[in-house]
Each structure stands twice: as C-alpha cells, then as structure tokens.
Amino acid sequence: MTEPRTITLPTADHGPVTVTCPAWCIGHPNHRPDYHRADILHKGPDVNLAFHGTEVIAACLAQSPYATPGDPSLGGRTPGVSVYPPGRTLTPVQLYSLAAALDGYADRLRDLADQLHTILGGGR
Structure with missing residues (x-):
C-alpha cells in the first residue's frame, strides 16, 4: 500500500x-x-x-x-x-441525470440532422 x-x-x-x-x-x-x-x-x-x-x-x-x-x-x-x-x-444521481439529459439531447440533434438532410434534398 x-x-x-x-x-x-x-x-x-x-x-x-x-x-x-x-x-x-x-x-x-x-x-x-x-x-x-x-x-x-x-x-x-x-x-x-x-x-x-x-x-x-x-x-x-x-x-x-x-x-x-x-x-x-x-x-x-x-x-x-x-x-x-x-x-x-x-452527486452521482445528478451526474446520471445529466448523462441521461445529454443522451436525450443527442437524439434531438439526430432528429435535426434528419430534417436538414430532407430539406437539402437527401430524402428524395
């Protein structure tokens, strides 16, 4: 030790x-x-x-x-x-909550990317 x-x-x-x-x-x-x-x-x-x-x-x-x-x-x-x-x-509980919020935010960013892809003609 x-x-x-x-x-x-x-x-x-x-x-x-x-x-x-x-x-x-x-x-x-x-x-x-x-x-x-x-x-x-x-x-x-x-x-x-x-x-x-x-x-x-x-x-x-x-x-x-x-x-x-x-x-x-x-x-x-x-x-x-x-x-x-x-x-x-x-605290650990608050940190897990932040991680979950970041996961949710990443999903919303992916949704925006999909929308932009469609707007730019990628969804044809």
Missing part, C-alpha cells in the same frame, strides 16, 4: 496548511498564496467533450476539504463531480 500523499499549501488566513490528497488528485498547480484555506481544492483529471476544437463541456472529480457549509452544488467537503457548464458540483 502506498503512503498517503500530503502537500503543504500557503493560505492567506491560516498560513501553511498541510492536506492529504486523495489518490485521484492531480495536484494543486493553480493554488495561489492569497487563497484562503476554504479555497483549497482537490481536482482530478478533466473529462472533456470538444467539437471542432471547442470545449463543449468538462467534468472532473473535485473536493474542497475546508469548504464552509453553503450551497453543495458549488462544491464542498464531500467529493463530487464538477461540471462546466453549468459550473456545478454534482
């Missing part, structure tokens, strides 16, 4: 803070010394959907171990999946 990974991050309100990183955490390259302890964020690798070089949606595992209680959809102490857009952290 590997030892837990720890990192010490500077914070504006608590000085150096040592945290244990979950196995999926890719590090803290964007952490700045003027961040507060509540801003510490464990983030996993991004899962991106891009089309013609433009990012459409991105998601990653995320956890803010020192987040203050508030809106859980903005991230928190419990790991979740951060999705952008809409800029929310989702």
Whole structure:
C-alpha cells in the first residue's frame, strides 16, 4: 500500500496548511498564496467533450476539504463531480441525470440532422 500523499499549501488566513490528497488528485498547480484555506481544492483529471476544437463541456472529480457549509452544488467537503457548464458540483444521481439529459439531447440533434438532410434534398 502506498503512503498517503500530503502537500503543504500557503493560505492567506491560516498560513501553511498541510492536506492529504486523495489518490485521484492531480495536484494543486493553480493554488495561489492569497487563497484562503476554504479555497483549497482537490481536482482530478478533466473529462472533456470538444467539437471542432471547442470545449463543449468538462467534468472532473473535485473536493474542497475546508469548504464552509453553503450551497453543495458549488462544491464542498464531500467529493463530487464538477461540471462546466453549468459550473456545478454534482452527486452521482445528478451526474446520471445529466448523462441521461445529454443522451436525450443527442437524439434531438439526430432528429435535426434528419430534417436538414430532407430539406437539402437527401430524402428524395
């Protein structure tokens, strides 16, 4: 078994803070010394959907171990999946709902493609 990974991050309100990183955490390259302890964020690798070089949606595992209680959809102490857009952290149930909505949207795009194909004379 590997030892837990720890990192010490500077914070504006608590000085150096040592945290244990979950196995999926890719590090803290964007952490700045003027961040507060509540801003510490464990983030996993991004899962991106891009089309013609433009990012459409991105998601990653995320956890803010020192987040203050508030809106859980903005991230928190419990790991979740951060999705952008809409800029929310989702639970497993919410993530399955998003996947189902994306499946439905893909069907509607296929319907539009069929309509366009017909309009352009491909249905003759």
